[in-house]
């Protein structure tokens with residue numbers, strides 16, 4: 475990432491209220507990290523250059539594009555979770571962006587409001603807002619929370635004093651009653667988005683929005699299919715970066731970049747050209763989301779003789795696995811279909827959560843993994859407790875699993891590396 479690529483947007487960022495000094499420091503820290511994690515890789519697909527560029531401009535060009543959208547009267551809506559339906563925002567002419575933070579930022583500021591023993595994703599997301607470091611937050615006309623885990627549920631009570639907030643109430647179990655409740659939430663969200671954007675959503679607009687988001691799901695799914703092949707044509711780090719960028723990038727530009735990458739990856743598969751040696755253990759990372767710029771586990775694995783070939787996470791399969799059914803139906807029917815599709819997501823906040831266990835087994839088999847790294851963000855109770863069932867199910871099919879608990883700091887890199895190295899070594903010996 476060229477250093478000057480991070481410059482030149484300061485005027486725009488200042489107008490948004492960003493703390494320029496602290497922001498420069500943040501970006502300067504990110505550049506060497508990006509070089510080390512991504513640009514130092516050998517055998518990278520050429521088409522990753524699009525994603526490198528978009529990453530370098532994540533607080534540059536992309537912010538300019540969103541600002542221009544707003545200058546023309548468009549609205550920006552921020553969200554923290556896969557349960558928030560982007561289709562509704564697009565159907566009302568808005569743009570949706572992910573707001574979750576994946577770096578250890580604004581901790582001291584956030585700790586004025588939050589206990590220390592809270593998950594780093596919640597702490598850093600609040601920290602980003604409080605320390606005025608995230609232009610996406612500052613651009614958002616509305617932020618959408620959701621009642622998933624307890625930490626998030628209660629954090630919205632703090633966020634609501636800082637930003638315009640709408641909370642979607644997610645049921646904790648699935649079934650007919652839950653479907654009705656969730657449909658009601660979907661309708662309330664639609665009405666809120668209409669109020670914010672001033673645009674009424676109709677069946678044609680929603681149909682078009684569903685098709686657009688489905689196109690992104692489809693290309694991500696197809697890209698990821700290539701990772702089932704050995705040698706994998708793309709590193710886990712690169713595949714993760716592509717998915718992570720999906721949460722902030724413009725859909726049409728993203729589709730173009732991803733289509734070029736798809737063609738290259740499929741050609742690589744035909745040529746048996748791998749990004750990582752076929753002899754290296756194939757791993758799945760399962761658990762909490764890994765949001766930008768959290769590449770910790772993938773980087774450790776892939777610099778220690780392993781290949782990550784699948785992510786069972788919201789920054790992975792859960793993001794693109796299930797399309798929304800496309801129909802010519804009336805708006806009411808479309809909202810129901812949309813609502814049912816979103817309720818199918820299998821976050822660990824649900825109980826019981828058999829779907830997730832079944833999906834993990836299915837992915838482990840489809841991607842022919844030699845082992846699973848179960849990734850828990852510190853203090854994330856739902857994913858931590860669900861490990862019991864995941865481990866049991868994986869043992870049942872003979873796939874070893876390693877549970878790791880980590881945060882956004884760099885302090886645990888040493889011990890984490892030792893544990894992951896030992897896990898890889900154990901796999902090598904038994905295969």
Ligand code: BJ8
Nearest residue numbers: 555556593622623762788821854
């Ligand atoms: S659908 S995974 S994006 S809630 S890591 S904040 S669960 S304590 S992020 Fe998530 Fe939606 Fe579920 Fe996905 Fe809480 Fe756990 Fe922190 Fe989490």
